Amino acid sequence: MTITYFLCKNFHQFASMSNDIIDPLSVDCVIFGFEDARLKVLLYKRSIEPAFGVWALPGGFIRYDENIAKASARVLEEVTGVKGLFMEQLGAFGEVDRFPGRRVITVVYYALVKPGQYNINLGPNASDADWFEVKKLPDTPFDHSKIITSALSRLRRQLKYKPIGFNLLPDKFPLLALQELYEAIFGVDFDKPNFRRKIMKMNLLIPLQEKQTGVAHRSARLYKFDKSRYDSLTEKGFIFEM
Amino acid sequence: MTITYFLCKNFHQFASMSNDIIDPLSVDCVIFGFEDARLKVLLYKRSIEPAFGVWALPGGFIRYDENIAKASARVLEEVTGVKGLFMEQLGAFGEVDRFPGRRVITVVYYALVKPGQYNINLGPNASDADWFEVKKLPDTPFDHSKIITSALSRLRRQLKYKPIGFNLLPDKFPLLALQELYEAIFGVDFDKPNFRRKIMKMNLLIPLQEKQTGVAHRSARLYKFDKSRYDSLTEKGFIFEM
DNA sequence: ATAAGTTATGGTCAATCTGACAATTATTTC
DNA sequence: GAAATAATTGTCAGATTGACCATAACTTAT
DSSP states (O other): OHHHHHHHHHHHHHHHHTTOEEEEEEEEEEEEEEETTEEEEEEEEOOSSSSTTOEEOOEEEEETTSOHHHHHHHHHHHHHSOSSOEEEEEEEEOOTTSSSSSOOEEEEEEEEEOTTSOOGGGSTTGGGEEEEEGGGOOOOSTTHHHHHHHHHHHHHHHHHHSOGGGGGSOSSEEHHHHHHHHHHHHTOOOOHHHHHHHHHHTTOEEEEEEEOOSOSSSOOEEEEEOHHHHHHHHHTTOOOOO | OHHHHHHHHHHHHHHHHTTOEEEEEEEEEEEEEEETTEEEEEEEEOOSSSSTTOEEOOEEEEETTSOHHHHHHHHHHHHHSOSSOEEEEEEEEOOTTSSSSSOOEEEEEEEEEOTTSOOGGGSTTGGGEEEEEGGGOOOOSTTHHHHHHHHHHHHHHHHHHSOGGGGGSOSSEEHHHHHHHHHHHHTOOOOHHHHHHHHHHTTOEEEEEEEOOSOSSOOOEEEEEOHHHHHHHHHTTOOOOO
16 A cells, blocks of 8 residues: 555656656547537547547546646547637546456546538548447447436536537527527427527527528528627626527 | 647646546635525635635636535535535526636536535634625626526426425414515515415425414414425426426 | 514415417418 | 419417416414
8 A cells, every 4th residue: 555655656757757658547529510400529549559449439638737627628529620629527437347458537528519610531541540430339348338428417507507509500690599509408309489589589689681592492591699698688687508 | 829739638647546636627616594584695705716705706717626516515615514405506607708817618507505504614714604685786806796696597497396495484384484485585575364275285295283483473384395295296296397 | 571673474466377279370282 | 464372361260378466275383
């Protein structure tokens, strides 16, 4: 016991001077996207053992010189090629046997990506990343399936009281797109006029002059989310609720 | 880098066979209690360096043979003397410099304790633990103040859509106690008849024959939370909201 | 024993919100 | 120009909310 402790102390002293990773601690990212009116998750084909070649959550190790948020932002950028995405910590997962061979505890973040905001196809490993419908996920290794379920339930909860859904839509969108987003994530249908009324009453959408194009019916007006208005309303005590 | 990696691998192989801790990873607990109509946090006077003798969150290290939840439950039991308290993970805190000397990442849980459900005074270190009003906290070391703030905001959010407040009340309580709990945590006042109406409509409280005693006015009926009814209502799609 | 003080508990009412759904409008395609 | 498809506006009854009034019940002071 004493010996082990010293060993470990030495290990850290050595490691902290280099640019090395904190060994038993990893970060994983659950990256959500919204496409074809469906909620999707970005998975990555593992290029190392264990679970070589299996679709899994993108992850990596935390370095000694970065905090956890930065580590996950780095991993996220490595996969999507984009910085500054919406990101929030889900929590730490640390079952003793969650990872084979040695004890690894992972801190999970979930991220929201707008369509076109990522460019996974630009990397050298284009075929190694792909979107999967949340409802039709492939088998994932370790506890990743549990993690994704947990991330989805956190996303639903958040969506109820924060307007984070806009991070899954393009900057300009018709009202129906927003409605379909909520319908896909909550798994329920809303009445179109009622949904419109509720959203519009919040005064968080700026109507644009532009309209939808390329649709085979009356085109809808486009809107954009008014973040600055949201911030100022929130300060005054406004509470977003869906 | 390669050398370091091997060092660390060896370290883990050795350590995982012993009963040792995972060195750079700790757990901390934010333990909430409700007393005298005020929300309080249980702090512990540190008996080791750094920050020796300073009031801080009770914490400890995670062992190789226990998952994170168990580690925090153990720490919680060591402080309160009680098992099986309501507990939920808040997340991991990992700023590079959050702990002096070496890099320690901590996983934080928050717990809710009913009055009389703990017996901190029974331990050998009775004077080393005490309750502090959330609004009048002493100076705490490291990032503990930030952690408590974060725990409080999580508690508020949870309280909105889950009836976890009952974990802060005795098994039998008058309606006003429940109202004062919500008032203390949200920092707002509710109208008494309206609060009663809203709560009673949910059908989650079982009215008892017993009444309050020892009060200098009309005594109120006592109620208890009906957990089984909550579970079955929830299954049917009932959503608790305050 | 009675009055005063205090909280419990039950009700009312107008304003607002919600859910269901009818009706009309604007585009595109056939 | 008709048909098809959504967009958009409007209506209405029922439920919910917030403000507040009134009465009941119990304890303590006199």
